[in-house]
Amino acid sequence: MARTVRLASIPGDGIGPEVVAEALKVLRAAVDGGEVEFDVTEFSLGAARYKATGDILTDADLDAIKQHDAILLGAVGGDPRDPELRGGIIERGLLLKLRFALDHYVNLRPTKVYPGVPSPLSNPGDVDFVVVREGTEGPYVGNGGALRVGTPAEIANEVSVNTAYGVERVVRYAFDLAQKRPAHRLTLVHKTNVLVFAGSLWQRTVDAVSVDYPDIAVDYQHVDAATIHLVADPARFDVIVTDNLFGDILTDLAGAISGGIGLAASGNINPDGTFPSMFEPVHGSAPDIAGQQKADPTAAILSTALLFDHLGLPDEARRVTEAVEADIEARSALAGARTTSEIGDAIARAVSR
Amino acid sequence: MARTVRLASIPGDGIGPEVVAEALKVLRAAVDGGEVEFDVTEFSLGAARYKATGDILTDADLDAIKQHDAILLGAVGGDPRDPELRGGIIERGLLLKLRFALDHYVNLRPTKVYPGVPSPLSNPGDVDFVVVREGTEGPYVGNGGALRVGTPAEIANEVSVNTAYGVERVVRYAFDLAQKRPAHRLTLVHKTNVLVFAGSLWQRTVDAVSVDYPDIAVDYQHVDAATIHLVADPARFDVIVTDNLFGDILTDLAGAISGGIGLAASGNINPDGTFPSMFEPVHGSAPDIAGQQKADPTAAILSTALLFDHLGLPDEARRVTEAVEADIEARSALAGARTTSEIGDAIARAVSR
Ligand SMILES: CC(C)[C@H](C(=O)O)[C@@H](O)C(=O)O
Numbered sequence A, B: 001m002a003r004t005v006r007l008a009s010i011p012g013d014g015i016g017p018e019v020v021a022e023a024l025k026v027l028r029a030a031v032d033g034g035e036v037e038f039d040v041t042e043f044s045l046g047a048a049r050y051k052a053t054g055d056i057l058t059d060a061d062l063d064a065i066k067q068h069d070a071i072l073l074g075a076v077g078g079d080p081r082d083p084e085l086r087g088g089i090i091e092r093g094l095l096l097k098l099r100f101a102l103d104h105y106v107n108l109r110p111t112k113v114y115p116g117v118p119s120p121l122s123n124p125g126d127v128d129f130v131v132v133r134e135g136t137e138g139p140y141v142g143n144g145g146a147l148r149v150g151t152p153a154e155i156a157n158e159v160s161v162n163t164a165y166g167v168e169r170v171v172r173y174a175f176d177l178a179q180k181r182p183a184h185r186l187t188l189v190h191k192t193n194v195l196v197f198a199g200s201l202w203q204r205t206v207d208a209v210s211v212d213y214p215d216i217a218v219d220y221q222h223v224d225a226a227t228i229h230l231v232a233d234p235a236r237f238d239v240i241v242t243d244n245l246f247g248d249i250l251t252d253l254a255g256a257i258s259g260g261i262g263l264a265a266s267g268n269i270n271p272d273g274t275f276p277s278m279f280e281p282v283h284g285s286a287p288d289i290a291g292q293q294k295a296d297p298t299a300a301i302l303s304t305a306l307l308f309d310h311l312g313l314p315d316e317a318r319r320v321t322e323a324v325e326a327d328i329e330a331r332s333a334l335a336g337a338r339t340t341s342e343i344g345d346a347i348a349r350a351v352s353r
């Protein structure tokens, strides 16, 4: 009996459509000839639609997306200098709205230094860690406000909201993940010496949950110090658990040290399965190189490995990962740059049974 | 006529006293035989005093410190695992209290890759930038709170406060600084696509002030993207202006890429001169190596160059900087590690007229 996976595809803006096309190619190649097939619905959302219609993500869009088993997203956000798009209106109205509405409380972002990829670090070591970034709280909740805007007496506040409910569930997920990984280590990153209320909640939660995981070695780093360690000795990390904003910052840095954000995949996970989870490259829409077949689709392709894992298809996940790793390793031997679809074609070929 | 500078010295905790001793040595050597002399008052503040007396920074301490022309601070904060010191009680009660009470709205943090210093980056390029970190607002204001603490219904909020008054003065300072530097470039770092109220205030302020500085090239980066650029191409930066928390994170990262936080100096500046400014290494108190003469006093010594500059003594500032640069360049040729005071002695010797 074939299993049909209903996949919502949101190519989005800029290079999004190009990298999603390659990810879908690989996705299909990975299941070709097997028991699983994908039924893909494409949603045309993003800056172009917003500029044409004024809609970003309607209730009807959201309801339709919820009818799927998983979501593959390319990148959203138009030209940042476009005044119509100021203040991240697409990012917030589309990407963050999906993460919040679909309760993606785990934002999973693995980092690995692949053999053959030049890292900007002279000696990165054996880097293989995962950031478990909280996805539905923190300074991302949109609870700020401003008074007397545009006057010399303006005051603009941002509120970071953190709950025991929200922190505990993501911390438990991180401990479970650490349990499955050989190194069995978990690092909480926060800024407990300044953000004392939120910091204390995070620290107490990690302390309390750690009692249930006696074989996990737990430590703590301030977010500023964590950036030093990520540059000086990134191989020390295994699982990092942190809040929404610190996770945003640390995972871009993690992408950079591992040889480029073009390889960084992510999953916005709703572990309860109440809503579909969403898989996306960490990189943005890069409007400056859009439509030129210059984008590296590897991060989008690696996101399908996370998607397969989430769907309980570890064999497909492994084959995608191995095909990507082999492709990356061969890159330095190749003469000249490949187009976006040449990279996708090569990986899709390698992934087929 | 000799000029007497009243200097408050706060050696603090851990390696603080060791590095401050060397900084004072160099400070005195730099003015020896000239028209300026230092009258140094030492304040014994920090974790040790707090644990002995329960006092962190009394009103009397603060009043006495205010009677000085400048402050030299080593490092504050005891063993982070000490339950008596949880929640950054010393950092907030002493360091942050001084920054706020003395209206240190500019936290000045230069980064340079010195010849001879091994950077963790394989190819850092010609790195020479300054982060102008806001020092009296943002998420550092201590306006958070929590409800139902310790229950499953706990909620913990943190509030970032940003005012036109506070943002404009630090942005103007940053533009003035960019004006004095050859590259004439200024980068605003924020997260305007998520923190829309604060982000919009920062962006509008930079846009408005830039009109008065037509020869400064201005750009903007999200804080997550800025970490990528700091690793991939740090030489592109000249002056970075950013909020208190982003500045905290970026300057530790900047210290790391430039070869270690052991070289990163900073000034907490009250440009109006209403209160004494405070100079300190960016590094912490490192209790694990305290009292062993293992700490590198270079960052504390470089902080005295910022102090001299602030006091209007550019010749002394230049001599300290040059002596440090020469010392750094000679390091790779030296056999074995030098003690904290051997490094201080060497630089003090080089700095003397
Ligand atoms: C586009 C932006 C809102 C988003 C975020 O801040 O989460 C992005 O930087 C990311 O990391 O996925």
Ligand SMILES: CC(C)[C@H](C(=O)O)[C@@H](O)C(=O)O
Binding pocket: A193, A194, A224, B088, B091, B092, B095, B096, B248, B282
């Ligand atoms: C000790 C701590 C409160 C402080 C800060 O966060 O500002 C430190 O990290 C720094 O950068 O000076």
